[in-house]
Amino acid sequence: MRIKSGSAILIGVLMAGSLLAGCSSGEGESGGKTTLNVWAMGDSSKPMEEMAIAFSKENPDIAVKVQAIPWGSAHDKLVTAVASKKGPDVLQMGSTWMAEFGNAGALADLTDELGKYPELAPENFFEGTVNSNRYEGRAIGVPWLAETRVLFYRTDLLKSVGYESAPKTWEELEDASRKLTERGPGMYGFNVDVKEPTFSFMFARQNGSGLIQDGQAQFEQAPFREAVDYLDGFIQKGYSPVDLGLDMTQTFGGKGIVPMFISGPWVIKQVRDQVPDVEGKWATAVLPAKENNISSLGGSNLSVFEFSKNKDEALKFIAFLSRTDNQLKWMDATGELPASKKAWEDPKLSDDPNMKVVGEQLQQAEPMPIVGPWDRISQNYLKTFEQIFRTDGDHEKLLQEFNSMAQRLLDR
């Protein structure tokens, strides 16, 4: 009896082991057919599955298996895939992760492969989206979806303080914010997003800061400091709320506690659905300009996993997804916006006034610097900025400290 239970435990352990081994993704060919594993980020795998079916119809010898991974856990999943060197063949990558995983050597070098498919030619895409796929001169992905930040504002309230259209310059933005704040207690003009890691960097770029140039951090230079002072001014003068604890749907509707904010195109649908009372009383606009009005570019790219054994097929699938008609199909299914310039000529995008604004801003949008430690630098910046707007610390000194910290990370 004892031996029996002992072996039962052993069998149990072995079975658990083989089950765990079974969890790792199945690779390669089954019956002469190549199986591609695709990780699509988001809550639903359905849109990508539809794409996969269409693809397999054209390429009967390639089967595509889709796994949906929620954005929130995607980074952890990717790290695990890198650690085990087992993962999908095709990856949807958030554009801010490119440097980190490029630096880790987890994304295949596609520089010489792009010429094989006309769909993947860099000139098909917005310049900024192509830049987000370059790491140390190599192409480590292909642009797929694009989003950029634009200004959302209440047309009726802006009109009430004498603005027939959205503020076009930094001066106008501040002036309009002051007038809107003067509407009364508890009223604000413009939301300085203190939790958004790209926010200040975007403004600094508009003020001519290079952020990082030739591996040198530029955060103690005047262009960056002036931008930080400008944003801090909104908070100190009470034009921008801090710790309000309300979300956009509460502040943008009704009296318009915060009638101007900057956010991405997904908010357009949110405003339409969740703040119906402001219909016809709001609009989007390209960002106000200082030296330029470059916005922050986000979105996602498609990459081939370095450890994939089906790189050619993976690229074929990526080329398929990059076709203009498929980019539009994807947009219909998900509402996510294409990175291909051709797709933006489609009436669905060019006739919609909000989309037109986004499309125009996409011409003036750049991704955050593509350096390995960027995520860490920007998180540290948020802490520095918190010290700037919450305490009376010396801006110059705080930014110097931040700059040398960033430089240390860059030199590592």
Next chain:
Amino acid sequence: MKGSSKAAPWVFIGPTLLLLAVFSLLPILVAAGISLTDMDLAGLANYSNIEFVGIKNYIDVLTDPVFLKAILNTLFYVLIGVPLVVACSLGVALLINMGQSRIFRMFRVVYYMPSVTNVVAVAVVWLYLYNPGIGLFNYLLNSLGLGSVPWLTEPTVAKLSLILLALWRSIGLNMIIFIAALQGISKTYYEAAQLDGATTWQQMRYITVPMMRFAIFFVTITTMIGWLQFFEEPFIMTQGGPLDGTLSASLFIYQNGFQFSSFGFAAAGSFVLFFLIIIITLLQLKLQRKQAEE
């Protein structure tokens, strides 16, 4: 079948030992190894990128002002949180143990409820309670004519707010332990004391509390180890802010390890915390033994 009795205990503890070794001891050893290297994401992808750096990570982490702040915050949590948890759960247990009617039994469930509720759901509700603009707490204060409290937006107040939430969550479990210990005390002690004319307070002071010493000790140790690893509340509620005011040592380690992929640095941090916990626990064991001898 004579020899079987010798092997029998191994069969029983074997699986546990195996699991402990594979999932606990081995990872600790691996982490100890990693803490001496500059392991990061690039190192994970290709082991040739890993370099041995000796104790550099330990020097870095111990000179990192943010880590020191996190340690101080953690000690703040422990110094205020642990006595509060022990006192409150003991108090609740004593009060609930006074009666046996249905209402007392109901309250046992009421107090236990927070312990079995999902922490994420709890945190969402408490985030609304603490909300500076539309939160219930500030609304109540304002309607009493008092000013708003910056619940989660001022470093010290935020720490206390998180302690309040954690206290509310942990009373239930410890209360159950205390009730079990209370019911283990023989009634004869109290009867004898009552015959001698001891007041309720005296009975509590000289019978209940001494008889519960081991339960109190157990709760203190487990609570303290738990609070030294304080993580969920700041992770969900504040992400360590404002101004790193609620950053705990565990959260610091998590952020460096899993957000920034500095595995070596984070492993060194976790060993510093590991030794801190061992030292504090040993110190407490020693104190307890001394007390028991007196």
